[in-house]
Amino acid sequence: MSSRPPVCVTGMGVVCAGANHVGELRDLLAHPVAHFQTPTVWPIKHPSGELPVAQATALEAGEVAGRPRTHRLALLAAREAVGTGPLPDAIVLGSSTGGIAATESALEAGITSPDAYRYHGLDTVALHLAETLGVCGPVITISTACSSAAVALSVAAALLRAGLARRVLSGGADSLSRLTFHGFRQLQLVAAHGCMPLDANRDGMTVGEGAGFLVLETAPDERPVLAVLSGTGLSCDAYHATSPHPEGQGAVLAMRRALADAGLEPRAISYVNLHGTGTPDNDQAEARAMKQVFADVQPALSSTKGLTGHALAAAGGIEAVISILALRDGLLPANTGLETLDTSLEISPVRAPTQAPISAVLSNSFGFGGNNACVIFEKAPSSPSPHPFPRYAGRGDLRATTGDVPPASGLPALRIAASACLTARGGLDETWNALLSRDSTAGLVPDAAFARAAPAAFVRRLKRLPRLMLALAQTVHTASGRAAPPEAIAVGTAWGPLAETQEFLRKLFESGDQFSSPMDFIGSVHNAPTGQIALLLGSQAPNLTSSAGERSFSQALLCGSLHIVSGAGSALVVAAEAFEPRLSPLFDPEGARGPLVSDGGAAFLLIPDDGDPGVRLRWLGEGGNDGAVALVDRFAGVTPDYDAVVVGIPAGHDLAKDPAYARLGQLLPSASIVAYRDRLGQHASIGATAAAIAGRAVAVGMLPFTGAPIALPHRRLLLLELGPRLAAIEVFA
Template identity: 40%
Template sequence: MADRSPVITGLGVISALGSGIDDIWSAMVAGQSGLKPLTLFQSTRYGQIPVGEITHDLAELGAPLHGSRSDKLAWLAARDAIRSANLDTRSAADRTGVLLGSSVGGTHDTERFLTTLIKHGKVLARPTRFHECSAPVDLVAESFGLFGPSFAISTACSSGAIAIATAAELIQSGQADVMLAGGADSLSHTTWAGFHSLLLVDMQGGCKPFDAARGGMSFGEGAAVLIIEAEEHARKRGATILARLTGWGASCDAHHVTAPHPEGAGALAAMQGALRRAQLAPTHIGYVNAHGTGTRDNDVAEAKALKSLFGANVPPFSSTKRFFGHTLAASGAIEAVVCIEALRRQQLPANPGFSEIDPAIGLSPLTKMRSEELTHVMSNSFGFGGNNAALIFSTADTVPQTRPTPSNHTSVTGLGIIAPEKHSVSERAIQPPLPPDSIKVRACAPFDAATLTPNQRRRLSRITQMAILAARRSHAADPSKRLAVAVGTGFGCLDEGAIFIENLITKDEAEPMPTRFPGSVHNAPAGQVAIDLGARGLNSAPTMGEISFESALWQAINQIAIGEADEALAGGVDELNKYALSIGKRWGFWNEQTIPGEAAVVANLSGASANKPSLARVTAVRLGRYRRPFDAKREADWIAAAVDLSKVNVMVSGAKGWSELDAPYNAVVEELSRHTGRALTHQTYKQDCGEFYSASAIGFSVAVELARQQQCSVLLYTLSLRGGKALCCIEP
């Protein structure tokens, strides 16, 4: 399937070093650094240590007025990538999607809301509108009229790289022809103070990756977007192919929430996976763009992984983070652009800040940019939770060797559920610093945490404990099986994040809470599930509002389909939180029908050939975006193109949650009934579990049970208020 091979046809990037590829590359050639004293916000404890801050007025660069700082950075990079590719988005709108890494999201803007609340007692909630990590995806998709599969990846510093790899898999699977893929993150007080509290920041003002005297990371912000196309689509429209994405690999250390595996085992597995997919030997790699944060442990672990993979012949390598700062979720995307430009220009980027070899590393990175013949280059990205990704880019004239994605139905072989009891409603008191109030909620029934270890009970947040227990209920650990984990979440670990930020603002950074910060990231539940179960395959935390679970389900099923996992866990988890409850009431979200809820659901998935009892089979998962005004006939046609409607008797939907979506759901059922010539049963679930972003995971459990009971195909159809849609077909 060479014609479905992913090729790169456009690039867009904005960073502290500049906006636009030519300006950035010229600055790198000149050895300039984008690090400068922090001005975006005040830090009483840590001062103005240099960071990779973008000082240009984003509005003057053309960014939209609405959206968070991260959203605007993503939009600018996407605009430039589209222009670079000379892509007419209108001609392929239904087959063009957006997949972006984001770990900060709108946190910088949310901090303004919390500061005003805590310091002045005023509830000015407007800045929180774009808090979610999926907001950059929504803005890009809506602005450029894109309706293909779209979601965000929030796996900390590996987010951008995993987004690029997942976009390539969507193309190879046939779900999209074009994907805008990359990452975007702004600076924020939360991440600034969080990494400082973990003693991971270079206090001297300039990171020195791999150097004996390195003192930690330097922060940055930015965005990069790649236009990735199926080769057949690119050639048909006459696009210039800049490079090929020939290999990608992902792994999890399953070792520690912040520290890497000391021998770099997970990093090695990701690089080996990328080589395996590209069908290349280590000797084919001419350059490695290392993750190289400048922290003591990470650089040593990565160096060990490089030596394990390449032996005595480690190719030229460098970390480019002193140019940009560590841009977190954007770093893998920005460094992907660096790799593609290295191939196009046949130049090797330098590792600024290096002067002395560390005996614990025993390797010297490139100290000056130089010209060299290149065919294949590798880019590494590693994040919290031992989350690892490696990408391989090759010159446009190479012959693609990537493997096709086989057609493979997946069995549901276990379900673990932590959820509210049916019809249960309780009152939840809203605590300070918010004004006192009480709101009706559907809260999870008390769960028994006695089986968790003392450390898990003491240190892990409630939402993460819920995810672990749901995963244990669905999965019987088998060390001989390769296990991938994808846990979707709309809001992530809101409680843990709120505690950290409240303390930060209340005490003016005087008493940081280092144990809270790692648990505040979106991928904390997925990472802790992996540690608990020893899952060393892909570890992902997709987020996309109401279709967060289906995004995770697609990733998990795909890992089995492409042979990277024997089993996979697909989950959805969200928690009740005082801020979401209070702001939701202020904005009129909650009423007698729409009652906020929470749950954790994890499905154990196995390949069709697995020798395990099956609860049901998942035969289709499709993702996309719907048009406004809503067109039920178009949606029914979209569904009919993906599944055999003659076998379907029931549609399960998210109706009876958000009242605005009831009419669209009902209209689709009517259209499908016309398609089939018989009335389909319309089953709902939110009246039992409440409204929350990953509630469709409960819908999935309902669909599995209906397929078993009625011995028919069941559709799970989900709509998002912000335009996302997902379809899943479950058969007995």
């Protein structure tokens, strides 16, 4: 075991079908009865009715004024997790639905006011928590489909270990939606009568919803430690967009990486909470993976999705709570829904709730894009065994105060081995030359600029965003001259694959909820392009997708940097957006209208700083509330070293009401603050493009964002992305 501080769980909260809080989930595990029902969240138009779902009853059915379901489910569980304890200074949340349920109703009703779509973005869920609780540090959203919450927990652990936060609220939240329900139905993956994981007659999953959160900290001083998050492991199948590798190769990798991270032998695991969706393919691949990892000594294992349903991006959060309950109370959860065991799987699940000593639990979460994540929880070392389990009677009070500002970033700078961008002018050379000629590079990327990224057969089913991202990834991979695929892939996108979402919903609505395209559903998840990059480059490395408005690139850079800190030899970082004529103006009303409307993005192949000459990129921090001003203040002592501060100001952002920007103005002469969107164009990931240009600028000593290029004697630029929260990176040569 390494000497790094343990990541302690000091709080948890949950909401799912059949359980409105942790105490109820504990009761449900002891007396497992599934609560599956016909959905009442949307009006049923399907002539044969609707297949059962696992609907959370903590909320009233349907949409009410205010925040969408995902947001409200998230807040219920987050308040329970934080309780009356100290406030977290960071949030890492997994979500794949965001405000889609509200968006579906508004789109179908033909509502054209962007107000109806203001909570569509995935980022708005975590921002809702951050604003309600008063969180000052990074607010990160991970969207890797059904592995989102488990990937989020891995990022939270890495943040704590890197000393970038003291206390992180982390987990996942997703609501039922027509997009996901009908998407899975069209893929013939929804069970007719409730899911039956590991059953010989299993016929699919039961789509669920909910939220599950943990409070994680490395130096707990106020609350008892419930468990230790001792290891996490990520991988990508790089095999197929949706089907798991038939032998569970990616799942094996993720489990082994989690075990190695925890410093545990497989036989140390007492219980495995399976991904166990109940689809024929998943359960078979996962069983094969279990046999490879655990060989002849299989631990106790079960899938609890027959009880809770499959809450998609929330599943890993809900199952983290289940894992910790199992650990604390010595309770092996039953494989609910199982009638006739599929003996060909050659694994034997727990059939009824069973008392047993449990010292370590591994929880699996797998998702579209071949995205795999495993987390391991162990008993708290100092906690005496029969510690009474805390019952949270109430939800934490709303507090007007804000929490601590997280510590300053100690992340190392990374060397840019290769970079690329795509703008209306083409690639990095064309974009640079246009800026030198004092031209604007705003506009949509011409098809010809990214048409030949991958073989025609590879991209035949792909729409604009995955094609843009493949072109960026392929360009930097080739330019880096490295034969081996990147050892981590981190992608940022605020809006995800919009054309796929639009097409899926259009066909669904036109057919009265009967038909839509399975292909478009698969393509609509935010991490679909990331999975395609892994497939194209043949990378089974950790594969992360973050989605946080204008901070999406910064968060992809953070995720890539954290993996390099933990040993990856290279990280591919990509951020991009694809304009969609119907949805973009609704979702991003200021940004997606007017002459500056753009799309495209940038990519970097980053490697540890090897001392070679070249350009470096470093993630400095993210903050909101008091944290944004504190972040700016940190530069007060060092600003003379920066030749300029390059600022991304989102359209519609009110500078007059931005205390961080005001503070920046007090610190610096206005001449050295350079806004780039007027020249470069605007979309949520344009900050990535600005960073690619800044990289070339520090290399040649001249920045072409203004009328007359600015000389860069120090060859060092500070890049700030403004918005609901501030993100900061630096570029230097």
